[in-house]
Amino acid sequence: MKPAKRIEKLPPYLFAEIDKKVAEAEKNGVDVIRLGIGDPDMSTPEFIIDRMISEVKRPENHKYPSYVGLDEYREAVSKYYDKRFGVDIDKDKEVVSLIGSKEGIAHISQCFVDPGDINLVPDPGYPVYGIGTMFAGGESYKMPLKKENDFLPDLSKIPEDVAKKAKIMFLNYPNNPTAAIATEEFFKDVVEFCKKYNILVCHDSAYTEIGFDGYKAPSFLETEGAKDIGIEFGSLSKAFNMTGWRIGYAVGNEFALEALGRFKTNVDSGVFQAVQLAAVEGLLNGEDSVNELNKIYEKRRDKIVETLKKVGINVEAPKASFYVWAPVPEGYTASEFTTRVLEETGVVVTPGVGFGEYGEGFFRISLTVDENRLEEAMERIGSQLSL
CATH class of the missing domain: 3.40.640.10 (Type I PLP-dependent aspartate aminotransferase-like (Major domain))
Known part of the structure; x- marks a missing residue:
């Protein structure tokens, strides 16, 4: 059987490629913290x-x-x-x-x-x-x-x-x-x-x-x-x-x-x-439920921005969405940097190039991880990632 040309044109789904790297890390005993996919971690109200x-x-x-x-x-x-x-x-x-x-x-x-x-x-x-x-x-x-x-x-x-x-x-x-x-x-x-x-x-x-x-x-x-x-x-x-x-x-x-x-x-x-x-x-x-949710995300945003600035990444705090879009340090492609973050800290962040060629030079962090795991992820990045 031969699939239609439109199916053959489909690129590998971004997160499927990331999952392969995560699976390999977990196979080697790494406690992986995923800050890649934007899937809310909290329950429906x-x-x-x-x-x-x-x-x-x-x-x-x-x-x-x-x-x-x-x-x-x-x-x-x-x-x-x-x-x-x-x-x-x-x-x-x-x-x-x-x-x-x-x-x-x-x-x-x-x-x-x-x-x-x-x-x-x-x-x-x-x-x-x-x-x-x-x-x-x-x-x-x-x-x-x-x-x-x-x-x-x-x-x-x-x-x-x-x-x-x-x-x-x-x-x-x-x-x-x-x-x-x-x-x-x-x-x-x-x-x-x-x-x-x-x-x-x-x-x-x-x-x-x-x-x-x-x-x-x-x-x-x-x-x-x-x-x-x-x-x-x-x-x-x-x-x-x-x-x-x-x-x-x-x-x-x-x-x-x-x-x-x-x-x-x-x-x-x-x-x-x-x-x-x-x-x-x-x-x-x-409305009240949304307001409470935003307070949680805002606190998480502040923690991420604080940590990234601490390690020398000049990132702006976003006003909306539940993502932080940050520049890749000089000398790295987006994929090279996110791979290094995973290998050195066990934290998954998403290379911007996965969203298109003009995403090169950036990486994305999702706010949809509970406070304890997010705190652990930021601690790892702050202490283990030297730029």
């Missing part, structure tokens, strides 16, 4: 679990769910956007439920991209933007995220001929992996640019609720005119420690969401109703 338990017991929730999402769930998304961002969302036309935001991000290119079309993809960035583009037969034009531009793409550097062929622009703020945040001015520039070239903006807002020092990230849809050319992908995974539950949504432009919803009716059967109803609790009643 009890009030969400309680709603889930009650809904699982209801037989009516065991049937096929609505393809676009339960009315109660879509209404909760609409109310959340109104309360949190002051954005009016029509629950009937401007919300589609997703089996986690990753699913929607991967599928949106199938709805708008034909073979040979171009998508504008941030680099470094979440690999799914480019993979979804490739599966649809499209080509990715990389938008470099550079420190000198505050890790925002420079729209003026996108060639005219590329912009005219582009179908989708993927954005993600607060950003993974750089932890950068977007300004109001930048979002305004995006709307102007994408209206000029008739490009659909797909904004991945997975980390919107994770903010520090009083910072609250905006929605792209707050920007005037954004809904005319854009949709936003949201997730409950990060804000409510629900990565395994697989529940998210897309909101915004009615035309784009109708296409996405139509695609989904042909490839999946929606989200388990009990999960949708449990998610309603988070969207409507989760």
